[in-house]
Amino acid sequence: MNYQVPLLIDGQWRDSSSQEWLDITNPADESSIGRVAKASRADLDAALAAAQTGFAAWRKTSVMERSAYLRKAAALVREHAEEMALMLVHEQGKRLTEARIELSGASEVLEWFAEEARRCYGSMIPPRSPELRQYVQHEPVGPVAAFTPWNFPINQAVRKIAAALAAGCSIIVKGSEETPVALARFIQVLEQAGLPAGVLGLVYGVPGDISEHLIASPVVRKISFTGSTSVGKLLSAQAGAAMKRMSMELGGHAPAIVCDDADLARSLKLLGVQKFWNAGQACISPSRFLVQAPLYDEAIAGFQRIAEGYVMGNGLDKATRMGPLANPRRVAAMQALVDDAVAKGARVVTGGKAPDGKGYFFAPTVLADVPQDARIFNEEPFGPIAAFARFDSDAQALQEANRLPWGLAAYVFTGSATRGEWFKNGIESGLVGINSIAMGYPEQPFGGVKDSGYASEGGADALAFYLSSKFVSQTI
Known part of the structure; x- marks a missing residue:
């Protein structure tokens, strides 16, 4: 096999502008099974611009449309699950049974957030005078930068993607260079469900360079990271300096x-x-x-x-x-x-x-x-x-x-x-x-305390981390 994994930027699958590639290895026999495009700074800037444009379009779609999209995406993932499961085995090494369960779980996550998208309820606040109306409404926080690990390439990415899309956010996913194949195919399947260009992007490359550039950009308003505690603390410091919202799912013991x-x-x-x-x-x-x-x-x-x-x-x-x-x-x-x-x-x-x-x-x-x-x-x-x-x-x-x-x-x-x-x-x-x-x-909260991070990537609370609350006081 010889996988060639490109980048997804503004609805187009393309090679790196620098024409640089990174090798992919099968951990079971150490054989080379392909290569993945290494994003340049110009590629990242293009991805950011696309995410900004994609957000402007996606946030205006109704929650019913977002919900319908996610349900359609879940059905397509089930249709192509075996193909992606084989890719997971080739690049990550897990058993085929485990890979199949990971894909089945991804479909369930998409379906869960399809339903949660329809339940982004606001609230009414009793006013102090009869001419006032007071309420809270929830709005998508903005473009998201998501960083995902190599151990569960699809499982960890789909939680971030589904929540972001359900909330009305665009998202740039930075996948692992060691396990890029199945994730790229997964995102290609999600695209087939009918996303506007720029709503979902995918990049690979040098982790430190990509995270520093994306987090520093004023386009990105939310960071979601799954990985080691040491890297999570570094990214948290970078995001905190720019007052970016964060979800951190870090290590454990x-x-x-x-x-x-x-x-x-x-x-x-x-x-x-x-x-x-x-x-x-x-x-x-x-x-x-x-x-x-x-x-x-x-x-x-x-x-x-x-x-x-x-x-x-x-x-x-x-x-x-x-x-x-x-x-x-x-x-x-x-x-x-x-x-x-x-x-x-x-x-x-x-x-x-x-x-x-x-x-x-x-x-x-x-x-x-x-x-x-x-x-x-x-x-x-x-x-x-x-x-x-x-x-x-x-x-x-x-x-x-x-x-x-x-x-x-x-x-x-x-x-x-x-x-x-x-x-x-x-x-x-x-x-x-x-x-x-x-x-x-999908229906269970998933997140830790102390050095294991904060925020949840599952359950009824997960969507809240991709939404901003706006209080409105209106005189009638």
Whole structure:
């Protein structure tokens, strides 16, 4: 295969004005599968001008028209889902099953915001005198610059695109250069549903150069970013200097607390699914496994069996249960975390290294007796490593769960409703699962607290971050 991924600017798919390209690699076998256009500054200026023009047109469309567009787009995505799922496997490495679920979820997001577009209700405020009318109306905030990661190329982009379009905003999407193929095809499908030129743009290139240029532009009025906390803080500072509205979905280090009264077999089964999904490259992946002492040894043995059942391989192979990591940097990062943990007293139960051969693979890994000062208990692993430590009291588990600056997802497994309620109220996290891993559906809020960011990219509140409120006091 030889994918050629251009830029989308003002309704036209075109190469970079500088004729520069970046290579795309299949992480399963390290083969080159194509190239993606690298946007120049002139391309970005053209995209900004188009977004300004597109916004002027799109904001005037009725909410019923926007809703109809999003429903049509959802149907087209379903029609072309298999094609895009294969692209995801080729460029990102995830299993075909996981890629299909990502596309199915994208259609649901489009449908959710199609309905939310029709519910941007204002409000009436009782006046202090009979000749007054007072009310609040909501208006689209303006052109949006959206920055999306490589781990879920379509899932992370569609939340931003659908919300922006539902609200009446235009949007420039800066996708990941490592996984550009499926996203470009996805946006091409959205275009086929009938968007005016300039409403939706797509650029690729040097991340720092693009973010700095787009955020500084007076055209852009809203920033939406999904990625690491360090980059999110940098972009927040840039956006804050220009008083731009921001949504930040950043890193996490999810604690998974297993109490001594939990259904251990069910707990481990659910946590295994969540841990090794997308090879652990998910911001809500459980990473610190805190197990109460009476169940600790049994939990280690049980999770070892689960990890060893995950066959690594190409995502198109039906026998594969876990694909490769996205790039060689992630493999090196996993090995460094394991080596550090072992040096500080942890024990490798299974895995702990990259297999021989081609591809950016790292074995599903279980670490036991991980000390609190190990790097893996203090840095987001973003890979297929489950790090275990025991706890004695609930207070001890809660203290560890809240110790780090992140607060995106947390999981608690217990047979006691009272205990679950206590943990739910005490955990500092935007997303909490009590005997559950059901997170990330369109109707659910999705966002964190502390260094995991702010604002929600799901649920009934998501549209609010793309709207401005205008108060009107009118004498009649």
